[in-house]
Amino acid sequence: MSKLWNNYRYLILRRFTQIGLLVLFFGANAWGWKILTGNLSSSEILGVIPMSDPYAVLQMVAAGAVVATDLLIGVAVVTLFYFIVGGRAFCSWVCPINLVTDSANYLRRVFDIDRAQKTKQPITRNMRYWILGLSLLVSAFMGIAAFEFVSPISMMHRGIVFGMGFGWAAIALIFLFDLFVLKNGWCGHVCPLGGFYSLLGKFSFIRVHHLEENCTLCMKCKVVCPEKQVLHMIGKESLPVLSGECTNCARCIEVCDDDALRFSIRDFIQNKKMGE
Amino acid sequence: MKKEALSDRRKFILNMARGVGYAAIGGFLWSAYLDDAKASPLILRPPAAIPEDDFLKTCIKCGLCVEACPFDTLMLAKPGDHRPIGTPFFTPRETPCYMCEDIPCVPVCPSGALDESSVTVNGHLDINTADMGLAVIDENSCIAFWGIQCDACYRACPILGQAITVEYSKNERTGKHAFLKPVVHADACTGCGMCEHACVTEKPAIFILPREVAMGKAGSHYIKGWDKKDEARLKNAHAIHTTTNVSKKKAVDKLNSGLEGLLDE
DSSP, X not given: OHHHHHHHHHHHHXXXXXXXXXXXXXXXXXXXXXXXXXXXXXXXXXXXXXXXXXXXXXXXXXXXOOXXXXXXXXXXXXXXXXXXXXXXXXXXXXXXXXXXXHHHHHHHHHTTHHHHOOSOOOSOTTHHHHHHHHHHHHHHHHTSOTGGGTOHHHHHHHHHHHOOTTHHHHHHHHHHIIXXXXXXXXXIIIOHHHHHHHHHHTTOSEEEEEXXXXXXXXXXXXXXXXXXXXXXXXTTOOOBOOOTTOOOOOHHHHHOTTSOEEEEEOOHHHHHHTTO | OOOOOOOHHHHHHHHHHHHHHHHHHHHXXXXXXXXXXXXXXXXXXXXXXXXXXXXXXXXXXXXXXXXXXXTSOOXXXXXXXXXXXXXXXXXXXXXXXXOOTTOTTTTTOSSXXXXXXXXEETTEEOGGGOOSOEEEEOTXXXXXXXTOOOOHHHHHOTXXXXXXXXXXXXXXXXXXXXXXXXXXXXXXXOOOOHHHHHOOSSSOSEEEEOHHHHOOOOOTTOOOTTOHHHHXXXXXXXXXXXXXXXXXXXXXXXXXXXXXXXXXX
């Protein structure tokens, strides 16, 4: 039992956080709870602390909107939070699409689709940054927040809170895309929000740290990692994972049987010595 | 003949060019979709909504207004609703705006897409100044215009007697009955849709359209001479005289000069 907890503690915490947030948001609309109102685009904690999606507001600015003070405060709250805990903690701990892509990834492993698909991944992981830039350009030209009009993240989250409509089709599309077309397709290649938080998370403090002396090169971490390029140091050097693309999901920590990976607060002095 | 390997510089430039090319294709497709997605002029917004173009820029689609609405009037557009996705709207025939005095949907808006100052008069919220749309009557299907007595819309109107009045006129067909025809007054109507909700016909004979869709425009060159305020627009007006070669001479001279002169010019 304790082994089960040990191997899944972060996964359980993550699902608890993800689903808990959805329940709170849903309860606000359905039963008038005041704990967490709104949705992932903009929300309020207890009707006091505002939170706003910095990427959505960035698109609004590009579109030429006059941004209200409330939104700017909300953006500051969210930016500061993810600046500290790691930008893409949003992706693995909050974003509802994570439930979809994780299940697609799980099925990929169960059915060995990875091995059946011999060809190299045809798309670069840098695509998200291109899409991020493109979304701001298109926002500027069209005068609306471009990604917000196609975002399956908002569609799914709004769908759960306010009613789904055809939003399920967008979710199914991402599930099938990740399962059959491209491994870690949406979150690891396409999603510009993930790209945005990757850039933000470059500077964050909470990091996964690798201890080379404990590593037995079993590579379980690389199997579960959705952004395995960030684990380039496994078995080679004792280094923190510095890439902003790490989602801080902590799956690597709990699947590691050798205690070679753990969370650490970023050590700036040490990093400087290593020539970060 | 063996080809020389591409230099790193050339590879980089080519890859960037490909990236830009893909981005251009994506950008065009994306823009085309957005252009289509935001083109729905008949959508009704919550009270105090800023003009549609700015609204689409400014609304962050958080649904706080929807949650604040006690009557479940407001909805967020879902995929498949054929409205700009995620933005709030209402459908009066199903649930109209009940014009709450404290307008709970407006102050909660974090983005300014609902502008509290536009419904504030002397420091107090006044829902009667809201402008969600304008009621339009189809006189052909309105049974009151047939001579059947119905004042459902008039009774339903929250600013009864101002936004909708009833006009009496003689029914010449029967000779002994009166028409009680509803008339909408554009200056008072807020577009709440209570009339559309109450209308007894199968498809409502009175319905709300966004104001800019429902109203015509006479143009600024028509002046109501009987209206002091409208007449005042003439105060600093001055005539514009255009002189052409033809208008230099008097008209009579022109006529006397014969055809050659006319044809020359």
